[in-house]
Amino acid sequence: xxxxxxxxxxxxxxxxxxxxxxxxxxxxxxxxxxxxxxxxxxxxxxxxxxxxxxxxxxxxxxxxxxxxxxxxxxxxxxxxxxxxxxxxxxxxxxxxxxxxxxxxxxxxxxxxxxxxxxxxxxxxxxxxxxxxxxxxxxxxxxxxxxxxxxxxxxxxxxxxxxxxxxxxxxxxxxxxxxxxxxxxxxxxxxxxxxxxxxxxxxxxxxx
Numbered sequence: 001x002x003x004x005x006x007x008x009x010x011x012x013x014x015x016x017x018x019x020x021x022x023x024x025x026x027x028x029x030x031x032x033x034x035x036x037x038x039x040x041x042x043x044x045x046x047x048x049x050x051x052x053x054x055x056x057x058x059x060x061x062x063x064x065x066x067x068x069x070x071x072x073x074x075x076x077x078x079x080x081x082x083x084x085x086x087x088x089x090x091x092x093x094x095x096x097x098x099x100x101x102x103x104x105x106x107x108x109x110x111x112x113x114x115x116x117x118x119x120x121x122x123x124x125x126x127x128x129x130x131x132x133x134x135x136x137x138x139x140x141x142x143x144x145x146x147x148x149x150x151x152x153x154x155x156x157x158x159x160x161x162x163x164x165x166x167x168x169x170x171x172x173x174x175x176x177x178x179x180x181x182x183x184x185x186x187x188x189x190x191x192x193x194x195x196x197x198x199x200x201x202x203x204x205x206x207x
Contacts, residue, residue, distance in 0.1 A: 001136075001141045001142070002138075002141065005136055005138065005141075006154075009136045009151060009154065010154065013155055013158050014158065017158060017159065022118075022201065023046045023119065023159075024163075024166060025194055026042060026115065027043050027046070027115075027163045027167055027170070028170045029194045030042040030111055030115075030167075031166065031167045031169075034106030034111060038106040038110075038111040039111070039166065039170060040108075040164050040167045040168075041108035041109070041111035042111045042112065042114060042115035043115065043162075043163025043166070044112055044160060045112040045113060045114065045115020045116035045117075045118075046118070046159065046163060047159045047163070048112075048115070048116045048119075048156075049116045049117075049118070049119025049122075049125070050125070050152075050155060050156050051153075051156045052120060053126050053129045054129050054133065054148065057126070057129040057130045057148065057152075058133075076121075076122075076123050076203070080199045080200075081199075082117060083118065083196070084199040086192075087196035087197075088192065088196070091193065091196070137151075
């Protein structure tokens with residue numbers, strides 16, 4: 001793979017990552033509700049999901065979602081149900097549990113699992129990698145699998161960097177909410193609404 005192709009790919013990836021999307025909203029929501037560590041762990045989970053999707057694209061498994069309407073719908077609605085469930089849990093949280101100054105931060109392991117499950121269960125992500133990565137693959141430049149792996153790793157590395165930066169920035173909002181309890185009481189409903197909105201957005205996606 002030439003330096004020119006690799007440089008172009010990196011700039012395109014960076015351009016894509018500055019555009020707010022479901023992953024961005026998920027990291028921001030988790031950072032505000034659970035703290036910086038939870039936000040970073042969520043971003044790592046999303047990156048792990050991206051790595052799985054890029055691996056699936058490498059070996060052609062994502063093509064199943066592109067060709068089978070049933071497989072696409074099944075994966076999509078499992079993802080929708082999961083996001084709606086997370087939103088419902090956050091939305092009905094009692095105000096007594098929203099004392100952010102005293103509440104412990106969410107377990108990084110739990111945040112990681114939420115991130116990876118949300119990303120894996122988004123079939124559009126699989127189709128994105130299936131359509132996006134081959135644009136930068138040149139068989140004459142060497143091993144196709146090796147090129148797929150390199151592009152996937154680069155994407156994941158940049159994803160970790162961007163989501164970690166978002167988590168560090170958004171995590172500071174948690175402290176502000178702790179000092180403004182009137183606003184903090186609405187935190188669960190806002191976070192829950194974001195999760196539910198992501199679920200609705202996923203439900204409306206077409207193959």
